[in-house]
Amino acid sequence: MIDKFRNKFVEESLDNIHDLEEALFLLENDMDDKEIIERIFRAMHSLKGGGAMFGFNDLSEFTHHLETIFDLVRNDKLTIDNNIISLTFESIDHIKHLLDIGDITEEGDRLHQNQFIKRVQAAANSDSQTVTAQEEQISEIAPEKEIPSSxxxxxxxxxxxxxxxxxxxxxxxxxxxxxxxxxxxxxxxxxxxxxxxxxxxxxxxxxxxxxxxxxxxxxxxxxxxxxxxxxxxxxxxxxxxxxxxxxxxxxxxxxxxxxxxxxxxxxxxKFSAKREEIAPQESKAVNASTPTPKKTQQKEHKISSIRVASTKIDELVNLVSEMVTIQAQLHLYAENDGKPGILQLAESIQKLSRQLRDNAFEISLIPLQSELMRFQRLVRDLSNELNKEVDFVIEGGDIELDKNIIEHLTDPLLHIIRNSMDHGIETPEERVANGKPANGTINFKAYYSGASVIIKVTDNGKGIDSEYVRKKAISKGLIDENAELSKKEIFDLVFLSGFSTKEVVSDVSGRGVGMDVVKKKIGEIRGEVTLDSEIGVGTTTTLELPMTLSIIDGLLIKVAGNQYVIPISSIEKIHALDNSIKFTKNFNNVVTIEDRQYPYINLRNSFNEDEPDSKTGEEQIILIKYEEKLVALLVDQVVGEYQTVVKALGRFLKGQDNISGASIMGDGSISLVIDTNRLIHNELAKKYQKE
Amino acid sequence: MAKTVLIVDDSESIREVVNFTLQNEGYDVLVGVDGEDALQFLDGRTIDIVITDLHMPNLDGLGLIRKIREIDAYKHIPILFLTTESQAAKKMEAKQAGATGWIIKPFVPAKLLSAITRVLR
Missing domain, CATH: 3.30.70.260 (ACT domain)
Incomplete structure (x- = not known):
């Protein structure tokens, strides 16, 4: 019966471990904080108690020894130092491993466990003078059990x-x-x-x-x-x-x-049983002294949530997606039918399904916080490895994203942070010599911007020389040497495949994985990544991410008879093509709307369609937000606004850079979802690339 | 009539095991996620026995036991607490706070049930 709850325990333990790591980071900053120590102790205690209940005996035993350290600490018998914190971090990794494998079966693991326990015990005894008789008894319980002698x-x-x-x-x-x-x-x-x-x-x-x-x-x-x-x-x-x-x-x-x-x-x-066993242990007086309980004052989050398997949420989102599609069909039918009764019904259902969609979508959001621990840990470990002193500052950890997006995000972010640690932040000596504080900082900041989430990773390291990047790109044949590029455009080159600024591949970053892979990974979740840097000041990597992957509000358009969807979130304005709009064709395509100039892209060109013989009068200009500017797209016709369920294109069409997915319309026809960021980026990039 | 058991533990898995075991035996089960959460059940309804963890956020087991004993209606109900073996001093403290007995973690369902029947008689 217990087995049924094993999985629950594993999930819960991962939470506990997460909490443990978080508390440990806090403790590192304030080693005397009793509340944090209490929190750590409690998390370990749950791991230990639950471990034994659910058949993780080795985990339970190991945590017991670790817990002893923090029991001593909370009773003022031991003081926290960096060694204990580092040992605990290492122990957490070991606990994770034990949670993964269950009870130890392999010899190597057993050896490792025993050695580890010895280290933990040594740490607990490092302050042996202050260990009282009572604690000795407690720590002796385990060995007594190991040698069964009656x-x-x-x-x-x-x-x-x-x-x-x-x-x-x-x-x-x-x-x-x-x-x-x-x-x-x-x-x-x-x-x-x-x-x-x-x-x-x-x-x-x-x-x-x-x-x-x-x-x-x-x-x-x-x-x-x-x-x-x-x-x-x-x-x-x-x-x-x-x-x-x-x-x-x-x-x-x-x-x-x-x-x-x-x-x-x-x-x-005077009696002695024939089968002589180990000599009887000395009797010890029970020390019934009661340590005063440390009452926890810290108010923690009340558990007001339930745990649901993520597959169930995926299924819910899927079903809601299907319903949104059907709802679109109904809406179309009602419009054609024209009966007021059915129109009203269709509208009510549209309203409801929109709310349902938003709710289902919200459920699948999880806070970034859940992944931040890994980054914090990376910074900590790399600081030691590279002998650099780096503070990792987090802002906006409570920002929520679709869990599928977060899953895709971890690797690229680890890479970006690794880059900052390795190439960005200088050694303390170098920093001091340049008049900077010895401690480097990596700032991780997340915030909402419209329907997107922006993540900025900023280091105050040595920065990247844009001129160096430009020359490198020329030497690699990525750009023409006469191309005039803005600083931003130059830094974009870093994301092209075949570009790596560091000649020597170091151990930490640049394991053959370049920024182009980061770009690709972020692109897979319809995100954008950009880089900005100033020599001597630092580098900022910015990720712009959609909040969800599955359902979007889209604008249905037509180009050469084909239907496309543009995400509403990226649209700024729509203009009918009238006489006030002027096109200029010189070295760049520019359109003038209401006295302002915008670069423009004719979607017929982008999709390799022939120009029509004559204008239909339905052509419109759509202004799209692209980075900090607006870019105009020329389309044949704007059909209207639709909620669309974005489906992946499947592997045969994966190479389609400008299309992020497909959507089934109410009437059963298919429209392609345009990834405007990609499309604009590719179109604008065309002019720099050598023929 | 089925006996009502209030179980209080901040660990979901432990809660579920205890809950499952007790419900299978025909007990009515109330569940609190920590001491403070458990207080909501002490509103005069009949509770035949309380089983509580000691280490919990917000209000720990000892605090909960003291609070329960302050309420006339629950002055004499049996309270068992869940504990691990290494806490002799804690047990003493819990007893002083008003606990009736304890169940040592890890426990098998049979042990849990026998401990309950023992105090409920």
Whole structure:
């Protein structure tokens, strides 16, 4: 039955691990923050407790040792330092691994685990003078369990007369002892008064128990912990081995019961079971001192959400997409039919499906935060590896994106950050020599802009020389040496395949993966990536991403009889083609609308269609947002606004750069979704490229 | 009549295991995600037993036990807490706060049920 909950535990543990990492980063900045330590402890505690419950015993054991460190810390017996934090980070990786593999089966893993535990134990004991007797006992529980050796204990249990009044039934405690091993109980009833004096709510009995158990003396004390102040209790190890099996001892017990004479430790100590086992452990007094509990003041997010498998959400979004398509069909039918009743219905359904679409879409959004930990970790690890000191500053971690987009985003962002760490940020010496603070900064900033999300990764490193990039592009034959390019256009060259600014491929970045791959990956999710840099000041990489992939509000247009969809989010304005609009054709195509000039692209040219013999009068100019400017697209006809479900083109048409997907229209026909950013970029780039 | 059990734990998987086990045995189960969340159930309704974790955000197990004991209607109901073996001192503290007994983690369903029947009798 437990297996059913295993997956749940794994998911939950990933959350706990995430929380652990986050808290650890916070702790690194403020090593004395009790609340954070409490949070870390709690996360570890959940991992440990759950691990043992759900069959992750090695994980549980490992976390136990790790938890010990933080238990010492929260009880002021150990102070946090960088070593502990680094060790904990490493441990987190190990825990992740254990969560992945379950219990260890391979020899190598076992070895690693044991060595790791030793390191963790060493860290916990580094402050050994301050470790009190109590902690020693706690840490000894584990080793005692590892060597199963049984020991017989003589337990004198003399409850007070009023013990029954507190609702305690002493016989249940005897039951508990029986559960711990082999037990013999001697009951002493000589104190039971005559019926005249007998009060049924009083207890008049006491017991002696001989218990053979593998558990420690503390475990036995635990049984009595609730009645400790309502009884007299003595627990002593007696004899060697399981003396309960000896006939002499059994006779002694029978006699003791019969004569109501208590057994003594001395009388039992002379016995030794033949099968000599490990010498009995010293009995230790239980130190019942209670550390004051650290009450957590920190208000955490109340769990007001439920966990749903991501496949279910994908399915929901899919179904909603289908419904949006059907709804479009209905809308078309209603319009043709023209009956007011059905028109009204169609409109209501359109409104509802729009709300449903927005809701379903919102559900599939997850905050960026979930991935940021990896970046933070990367910066931390690389800082150590490269001997650079870098602060990673995050803004807008709560920005939400479609989970499919976030999944696509991780690798490119890791690459970008790696680049900044490797090529951008200088060594502390270099920085100081250039009058900069020794610590470099990588700023990660995310924010909404219209229907897009912008992510900017900015480093304050040495920057990129645009002239160097230009020359390099010329030498690689990517541009003509006479091409006049703006700074922005030059930096765009970095994303062309076959371009890598670093001659020597370093270990950290540039493992043959260039910025062109970043561009391609971001392009796959209909995003754009741009670069800006200033020498000596730093480099900014900007990603512009759509918030969702599946459903968009689109404008349906026609070019040479074919239907296309342009995402509404990228459209600024639509102009009818009248006399006020002037086209200029010199070295660039420019259109003048309301006294302003825009570069223009005739979509007939882009899609290799012939020019029409005559104008129909329905041609329109659509102004599209492209980077910081507007670009005009000339189309044959604007049909109208539609909600469209974007479907992937399939692998045969994957090479279609300017098209991001296809959409099935209400009447069953297909229209292609134009990726305006790509289209404009490609069209404008044409003029720089050598023929 | 079915007995009502209030379980309080910040770990979803533990909650589910306990919930599943108890419901299978015919208990009515109330579930709190932490101490503070559990307080909402202490509104005078009949609760026969409380099972709570100790380490929880917002209001921890000890705090919850103390709060429960402050309410007349729940002064004498059995409260069991879930714990790991390494916390002898915690157990003592929980007892002082008013707990009746404990269940050691990890536990198998049978152990959980026997602990409950034992205090419910």
């Amino acid at each position: 020991q017989v204990y003589l337990i004198d249990f003399l409850p007070n007369e009023d013990i029954l009044r507190n609702g305690t039934n002493p016989l249940y405690l005897l039951d508990d002892l029986h559960a711990m091993g082999q037990a013999k109980v001697i009951s002493f009833i000589q104190n039971v008064p005559t019926l005249k004096d007998f009060d049924p709510i009083n207890n008049y009995c006491h017991w002696q128990i001989l218990l053979n158990t593998e558990d420690s003396i503390n475990d036995i004390k635990d049984v009595f912990i609730f009645v400790e102040d309502e009884c007299t209790l003595n627990i002593n190890p007696v004899g060697k081995g399981n003396i309960l099996e000896l006939k002499d001892v059994q006779e002694l017990i029978t006699e003791s019961q019969k004569n109501q004479v208590a057994l003594t430790v001395e009388s039992l100590n």
